[in-house]
Amino acid sequence: xxxxxxxxxxxxxxxxxxxxxxxxxxxxxxxxxxxxxxxxxxxxxxxxxxxxxxxxxxxxxxxxxxxxxxxxxxxxxxxxxxxxxxxxxxxxxxxxxxxxxxxxxxxxxxxxxxxxxxxxxxxxxxxxxxxxxxxxxxxxxxxxxxxxxxxxxxxxxxxxxxxxxxxxxxxxxxxxxxxxxxxxxxxxxxxxxxxxxxxxxxxxxxxxxxxxxxxxxxxxxxxxxxxxxxxxxxxxxxxxxxxxxxxxxxxxxxxxxxxxxxxxxxxxxxxxxxxxxxxxxxxxxxxxxxxxxxxxxxxxxxxxxxxxxxxxxxxxxxxxxxxxxxxxxxxxxxxxxxxxxxxxxxxxxxxxxxxxxxxxxxxxxxxxxxxxxxxxxxxxxxxxxxxxxxxxxxxxxxxxxxxxxxxxxxxxxxxxxxxxxxxxxxxxxxxxxxxxxxxxxxxxxxxxxxxxxxxxxxxxxxxxxxxxxxxxxxxxxxxxxxxxxxxxxxxxxxxxxxxxxxxxxxxxxxxxxxxxxxxxxxxxxxxxxxxxxxxxxxxxxxxxxxxxxxxxxxxxxxxxxxxxxxxxxxxxxxx
Numbered sequence: 275x276x277x278x279x280x281x282x283x284x285x286x287x288x289x290x291x292x293x294x295x296x297x298x299x300x301x302x303x304x305x306x307x308x309x310x311x312x313x314x315x316x317x318x319x320x321x322x323x324x325x326x327x328x329x330x331x332x333x334x335x336x337x338x339x340x341x342x343x344x345x346x347x348x349x350x351x352x353x354x355x356x357x358x359x360x361x362x363x364x365x366x367x368x369x370x371x372x373x374x375x376x377x378x379x380x381x382x383x384x385x386x387x388x389x390x391x392x393x394x395x396x397x398x399x400x401x402x403x404x405x406x407x408x409x410x411x412x413x414x415x416x417x418x419x420x421x422x423x424x425x426x427x428x429x430x431x432x433x434x435x436x437x438x439x440x441x442x443x444x445x446x447x448x449x450x451x452x453x454x455x456x457x458x459x460x461x462x463x464x465x466x467x468x469x470x471x472x473x474x475x476x477x478x479x480x481x482x483x484x485x486x487x488x489x490x491x492x493x494x495x496x497x498x499x500x501x502x503x504x505x506x507x508x509x510x511x512x513x514x515x516x517x518x519x520x521x522x523x524x525x526x527x528x529x530x531x532x533x534x535x536x537x538x539x540x541x542x543x544x545x546x547x548x549x550x551x552x553x554x555x556x557x558x559x560x561x562x563x564x565x566x567x568x569x570x571x572x573x574x575x576x577x578x579x580x581x582x583x584x585x586x587x588x589x590x591x592x593x594x595x596x597x598x599x600x601x602x603x604x605x606x607x608x609x610x611x612x613x614x615x616x617x618x619x620x621x622x623x624x625x626x627x628x629x630x631x632x633x634x635x636x637x638x639x640x641x642x643x644x645x646x647x648x649x650x651x652x653x654x655x656x657x658x659x660x661x662x663x664x665x666x667x668x669x670x671x672x673x674x675x676x677x678x679x680x681x682x683x684x685x686x687x688x689x690x691x692x693x694x695x696x697x698x699x700x701x702x703x704x705x706x707x708x709x710x711x712x713x714x715x716x717x718x719x720x721x722x723x724x725x726x727x728x729x730x731x732x733x734x735x736x737x738x739x740x741x742x743x744x745x746x747x748x749x750x751x752x753x754x755x756x757x758x759x760x761x762x763x764x765x766x767x768x769x770x771x772x773x774x775x776x777x778x779x780x781x782x783x784x785x786x787x788x789x790x791x792x793x794x795x796x797x798x799x800x801x802x803x804x805x806x807x808x809x810x811x812x813x814x815x816x817x818x819x820x821x822x823x824x825x826x827x828x829x830x831x832x833x834x835x836x837x838x839x840x841x842x843x844x845x846x847x848x849x
Contacts, residue, residue, distance in 0.1 A: 325352065325361050325729055325747045326380050329701055332363060332387045332731075332743040333378060339401075341365035341741055342712050342733055345580065345650045346522035346538075347404030347416075347465040350714045350731040350745075353379070355411040358436065361716065362413060363731050364393075365743060366401035375403040375417050377432070380745075383440045387745075393430055393445050394419065400428070402463055408471040410434060413443065414500055416452075416464040416476050425460040427453035427478050427492075431500050452494040455506040456480060459489055467534060469527040472499050475534045475555065477509055477523040488516035491523050491538060491553065493562075509536060509553050509562050517541035518548050526583045526653075526717070530777045532557040535589045537579035542566045548575035550593050550621070552628075567591055567628045568621045577616070580650055582717070584657040586776030586848070590622040590688060592634065592651050592661050597644065615647040618663060622688045625849065629688075634661070636684055637695050641669035647679070648712045652728055654719040655771035655782070658685040658694075660728050662713040667704050678702045681713040681732050683748075689774055689848075699730050699746055708736045710744075722769035722782055725749075770835065774846035775820070781837070782815040791816065794836040795828075803828055820847060 335341060342349045342365045350363050360380040367374060376390040393415045394400035403417040411434035418425045430449040435442045453461035464478040473495065480490040491510040496503050509523075510516075518540030525536045536553040543549055547570035554563050568591075570576040579593040594616040619631035635643045642665045649663040662683040666675035681699040686692070700710040713732035720726045727749040734742040769782050781793055793806040793816045803822050822828050830847050 325359060325725055326382075326385075326745070327747060330380075330387070330745040332745055333365075333390060334740065334742050335367060336370065336739055337741050338368050338739060339366075340712060340733060340735070341367060341743065342714065342731070344402060344463055344522055345578075345648055345712060345714060346463060346524045347402070348406065348650075348714060348717055349404065350716050350729065351405050351407045351413070352716050352718065352729060353407050353411045353413075353434070355409070355434065355436075358411065358441065359725050360441065361729050361731070361745060361747075362405060362407065363714075363743065363745065364403040364405045364415065366403060366417070368399070368401065373399045373401070375400050375415070377403075377405065377413070377415070377443075379441065379443070381441060388441075391443070391445060393432060393447075393449075394428070395447075395449065399425075404464055404466045406466050406468045406474075408468055408499065410471070411436075412499075414466060414468060414474055416466045418460075418462045418464060418478070421451070421454075424458070424483070425462050426451055427461045427464045427476060427494070429476065429500060429503070450500075450503065452476060452503050453478060453492060453506055455492060455508075456489070459483070461492060463522050465523055465525045467525045467527045469529075469532040469534075469557075472497055473527075473532055473557070474500050475525060475527070477525050477534075477536050479521045479523060479538075480508075481521065482515075488512075488518060488521040488540065490516070491521070491536065493536075493555070509555065510538075510551070510564055512540075517544065520577060522578065523553075524579055524581045526581045526589070528557075528583050528587050529585055530587050533587075535581055535583050537567065537581040537591050537593075539575070539577045539579060539593070541570075543569055545570075547571070548577055548596075550576050550579045550591060552581075552589070552591070552623075565628075567623070568593065568619070568631050571595075574616075576619075578649070580661070582651045582653040582659050584653050584659070585655065585772040585778065585780070586657060586774070588622055588624055588657070588688070588776065590620060590651075590653075590659045592618055592620050592649055592659065592686075593631075594618055594646065594649065615645040617644050618646050618649060618661070620659070620686055620688070624688065632686075632691075634684070634686060634693060636665070636682060636693075638665065638682070639668055642666055645669055645675050650713060650715045652715045652717045652719045654685070654728075655721045655769065655780070656687070657689065657772040657774075658687045660685045660696075660715055660719055662699065662715040662728075662730055662732075664709075664711040664713060664732075677709065678704070678706055679709040679711055681710045681730060683715065683728065683730070696748065699748065700732065700734065700744065702734065708734050710734050721771060770843050770845055774848045776848055777820050779818045779820065779833075779845050779847075780815055781817075781835070792836070792838050793818065794839075796834045796836070797828075798832045798834070800834075803833065 362379040374392040400419040413432040428449040432443040432445045475495040493509040534555040550568040552567045575596045596616045618634040646663040652660045668676035683696040716729045729747045795803040
């Protein structure tokens with residue numbers, strides 16, 4: 275029976291693949307075909323293959339433009355609800371599918387990716403999507419789309435339904451217009467972030483119609499999970515025009531406060547070289563502040579920042595130093611002023627000031643690091659920032675590349691000052707005419723639990739405009755074996771993170787625990803500080819807010835931890 279069902283699914287997909295190049299599909303037809311596949315799903319999700327293991331081809335398409343270009347926004351998210359744990363990816367199609375944006379998710383009942391479904395309307399160049407997910411598994415989408423001759427930002431969502439034992443999404447097909455403050459300017463390239471399910475923030479570039487001159491970084495946010503929006507406002511507004519190119523805003527939430535951090539590049543210091551600029555939205559006062567995080571040096575512009583905020587509320591940014599000198603006031607006419615390749619650096623704000631940029635050099639042939647391109651970042655529970663980037667097979671001293679490009683990844687821990695190389699993600703061999711690029715790494719990365727390690731989503735392409743959308747999950751074990759040892763805590767069935775910590779300290783168990791759990795904290799002199807307990811309810815995590823039993827902030831230092839009366843580890847609290 276299952277073999278026959280799988281054969282039906284493959285046959286349907288094959289027929290559709292033959293037909294797609296010859297006609298466009300509207301939202302209703304896409305929706306109907308997805309529901310046809312739904313009828314043969316009759317197995318409950320299994321945890322063992324979530325997320326999917328090994329190299330995965332999600333979809334193949336003929337596109338005039340790259341389906342997942344511009345990595346300021348996330349095109350991948352991991353949904354985690356109970357035993358359900360699967361990746362979701364988004365992309366845009368042009369000219370097929372009615373110039374819409376689509377999504378697909380890993381369906382473990384069929385051991386394959388779901389047939390693509392649109393979440394945008396037909397025929398209005400709906401493209402450059404971004405996605406995030408809430409704790410219930412619901413998806414939130416944004417994209418830009420033409421309205422009366424100008425691009426505007428739209429939002430919609432999709433509700434997770436597992437009532438029948440399989441994964442299904444109900445797409446809200448009445449999107450909300452959430453931009454348009456300036457009637458004769460374009461609103462483009464949105465990015466989205468979510469905090470505690472209710473707060474959703476969207477940022478985007480406001481540009482002249484020629485898409486070459488920036489005016490502002492716009493924003494809009496919802497406090498009720500996307501049902502209503504407060505109204506468009508400026509996150510950043512220059513006195514004239516923003517001096518820079520590729521004004522692609524990247525956004526990340528503070529996991530403790532709900533403040534939103536945004537980074538983008540422009541010539542902030544007006545010295546003919548682009549800098550990395552940071553915006554911070556205060557969730558309590560609804561106000562924006564801005565500062566420069568890294569000043570471009572000499573004639574090589576800084577560009578393409580990707581931001582993450584760790585569990586100590588410390589923002590970390592990985593950006594690119596352009597290979598050539600373009601990008602200042604004298605060279606703002608082309609998008610090429612912003613790369614597309616260069617050397618990666620990291621900066622972070624640990625004690626109120628931004629650190630001097632640290633060069634990130636993967637342990638490959640040195641010259642390959644000077645032509646890194648299209649990077650993406652994620653944050654793990656131990657506060658390491660993971661990043662993916664495309665690099666060539668080799669490069670000459672004058673930085674002429676030797677093809678093909680492949681995807682590589684690593685992590686950097688700002689508290690230890692260490693770079694850990696993960697290795698090669700994609701699998702294109704030397705001599706092949708295809709390349710890899712535009713790799714997204716999932717934002718939230720687990721060190722422990724059912725599926726530790728990052729997931730990656732990228733395109734493989736050649737000169738014929740055919741793109742393969744690819745996915746791969748790499749377990750945490752493979753990374754740690756290269757440079758680190760596995761902590762004793764993780765071997766015991768739980769993990770302590772972040773460590774060191776600044777505000778909250780979490781204990782996460784590999785499996786949901788039953789009965790009462792006592793989580794006790796003592797200082798280095800053995801004095802009792804605080805007890806956190808589960809009240810007999812089943813749980814897989816406990817959190818200490820960094821305060822003592824009287825509600826006072828505990829001092830920075832070393833703290834020892836007991837779980838149910840047994841010493842289990844130590845943690846370091848920092849300022």
